[in-house]
Structure formats: structure tokens, C-alpha cells
Amino acid sequence: MDAEERAALRRRLHARRDAIADLWRRAIARTAFSSADPAAVAGALARLADDAGELLAAEALIPERAQDLGAALVALGYAAPEALRGTLQTLGRELPAALPADQLAALQPRLLALLREVAVGFCAAQRDTILAEQEAERRGQLAERRRVEVARRASEAQLRAVVGNLPVALLALDRGGIVTVAAGRGLAALGLTREESVGRPVADLLAAAPALAKDAARALTGADTATVATLGEVVVEVRHAPLRDESGAIVGAIGVALDITARRQAEERLRAVVDHAPIVLFALDRHGTFTLSAGQGLAALRRRPGETPVGHSIFEVYRDAPAVLDHARRALVGEAFTARTVVADATYETHYLPLRAADGTVTGVLGVGTDITAQARAERALRRREARLSATEETLLPLLERADLPTYRQVGAPLGLDQDRVRDLVRSIAGKLEVDARREVVVATLRDQGLL
Helix, strand or coil: CHHHHHHHHHHHHHHHHHHHHHHHHHHHHHCCCCCCCCCHHHHHHHHHHHHHHHHHHHHCHHHHHHHHHHHHHHCCCCCCCCHHHHHHHHHHHCCCCCHHHHHHHHHHHHHHHHHHHHHHHHHHHHHHHHHHHHHHHHHHHHHHHHHHHHHHHHHHHHHHHHHCCCCCEEEEEEECCCCEEEEEEEHHHHCCCCHHHHCHHHHHHHCCCCCHHHHHHHHHCCCEEEEEEEEECEEEEEEEEECCCCCCEEEEEEEEECCCCCHHHHHHHHHHHHHHHCCCEEECCCCCEEEEEEEEEHHHHCCCCCCCCCCHHHHHHCCHHHHHHHHHHHHHCCEEEEEEEECEEEEEEEEEEEEEEECEEEEEEEEEEEEHHHHHHHHHHHHHHHHHCCHHHHHHHHHCCCCCCHHHHHHHHCCCCCCCCCHHHHHHHHHHHCCCCCCHHHHHHHCCCCCC
8 A cells, every 4th residue: 555545544533433433342341340430441442443444554564552552451340351352353343444445454464463453462461461460469368468467466465464364373284294285373373384384294294283283184085174272382273174176176275373472361351250150141052052151140059069051952951940931042043031930939131132144034033041049039929018919929939939830720730729719819929019010920920820
């Protein structure tokens, strides 16, 4: 082609550039999502189509400029292989459209070379884009790895600082029972240091405490253990547990020792105070079984010296005291209250407090009873004097106050009184005493026995 023919081709392609760009856009539109404005994309494709026409009509093809066309397409976001295919098909069909046969034959080598260089530029840009994305991802991963490593080291340092200052001893063992970690201020309570502990068999370290060494060995077989041991003047609570891998296989064990010397001493001081106080301090679990029973006031309740109800049910221990059992049932369903009770000729004023879990469920009962026998006797004597009870009523009153008498017959029989006479006397006593039947032991007992 001479200069005049190339100029004519250039003008014709420039006139068709918008139509070519529109066909080009349709061919690649579904191959990618571009965040660019559609009008901007159409304008960019029109300029690329114009550049392609210039390259095709030029005296000599400049490969680098043709490659720039392919790279520009990738820069627009159309980097999928389908976009390249649509580009080559559209340009290969539309650039030489309606040319005479002789011009088409002359341009065919140039057109093929142009399309080849567009493909080269496209593939090179696509490769560079992929490499850049991979590099960015690699750098991001390295940055994240460094961040995680820094955070891990900081966390480990913080953990070491925390554990190192806790009043506990932490020992980690491998599968063979060799200590791999030793930390915590509590090591001193065991007579150990970190330096002399790591790398040694736990059995050697705990030779002076064979029960603890046995617990460590049991943990390596899968058992969880808890033991309180006295080492010289130090009391420690030690818990051992197995360490497992993701498959559940035992790979070691961990032991945590807590120095409870101060707590034990405080408990002993509290127990000494409670044991010498004229009270009864008791605790029940949710089934009514005694878990604690202390206080000097127990002396009046024990059937034999040294007898303790701990481990026994209150419903068995006080089966002959219906009022006590009624109070226990009320407290175990969640009622907090104070009540007077007569047990074994002693009168107690007892505060019942339900114990609850975090969800509000009753887990037991705490009770504090004060022996007010002398006070109750004085109150009854005062009331009797004020009420001016008859001799028969004076004789009948102590019997009525016995909470363990189930029927009126047992009340009246010692005095030779029939049912009607007992009822008349009971009403007379209650009227003369003029007390609140909900609070007063005597009247409550009378009502319980069906005498009022």
C-alpha cells in the first residue's frame, strides 16, 4: 500500500472507531467486572480501536505500541482469557471489514502481526498482574506472619510474667514424666526453682511428697487428680491433668500447685472460734445431706460424744423432730427465714439461708442456730406468771412444748386427761399466753399436734 492508500485506510478506520469499540465492548463485557464508569470504558476502547487503526495503516508496525493495546485492556480489568479471545476476534474481523480483496491480501500479514503483538502485550500484562498480586499477597502474608509472631512473643512474655508472679507452681511434663516447664512463685513452696526443675524426672522432684509423685504418674495415664499435701509448714493443693494432642493421645501432663497455707490457717482459726461459740453452724447440700456441722451448741444435740452428722441426711438425723424437717424442706426450695425450734429439750433460733448457683438454682442451705434455751425458759416462765396458769395447766405446758409428741393422747395420758379435757386446757393456755401462733413455739406445737 502506498501513502495515499494508508491515509485513506486511516480515515476510514477512524470514522468507524466508535462502532468497533461498541462491538469490542460487547465481546468482552461478560468476562470481568470493571468498577470504571461505562462511558469511561467505552471511551477507552474507542481510543484503543483508533490506535489499532493507526498501527494497521502505519508504514511499519511498531510491536511495542501493539503490545500496549493488550496491556491497556488488562489495565481496564479485562484480564480473563475470554477477553483476549473476544478482542482478537473483534479486531480481526472489524479492522479489515469492507476492504477490497487486493488491499485485504496486502494487509493480512500486518493484521496478523498486530493481533499477535496485542496478545503478547495482553499475556505479559496479565502475567505481571498475577505476579504483582502474588507478591502483594506474599508480602501481606509475611506482614501478617510477623504481626502474629510479635503478638505471640508479646503474649508469651505476658503469660510468663503473669504465671511467674502468681502464687502457684506450674509444672508441665512430657510423655516420659520429664519436666519441660516450671514456673510460678509457688515453686518456692515446693522447695524448687525453675533452673533445677526443667529437664528432671518429676518423680525425683517430688520424692519428698510421694502422694504428689503418684498423682503425676496417674495423670500420664489419663487421670485427673486433686490432692492437699503438707510440706513442712506449707499446705498446698495440687491438681494434675493429662495433656492430649488433636487425636486425643496423651502427650504429657500438667500440674498446678496452689499454696493454701494462709487459707488453711484462717479456716482453723474460724473453726476454733465457731467450735467455742454457743451456736450451731451447719450446711446442707441440695439433697439435705450435712456437709458442715460445727459450734459449741452441738453439745446439746449429740447423742454420743464426738458424734457428727456430716455425711448423713438431715431427714435421718432429725427424723424425730418434725419441725426441723419442715424448716429444712422450706430452705431447700429457696425460702430464707428465721425460726425457733425445740430439739432435745433445747430451744434454738435458727437462720436458714439457701445457697444458689449462678443460674439461681438452689445448691444447698447454710444455717446458723443460736441456743436460746435459757432465754426461752425465762420467757415462758414470765408468760406463765403473767398468765396465772392453773396447776394442771402448768403441768401440761412442758408436755405440749415437746415437738416430738405426735398425738394429744401422749400429751394427756400422763395426767389422766381425755381428749376433750386436753383441748379445753390447750385453748385456755393459748388464750392466757396471748401470743402470735405463727412465731411462738408453744402454740405452733399445739397446732402441729392438732390440739388447736
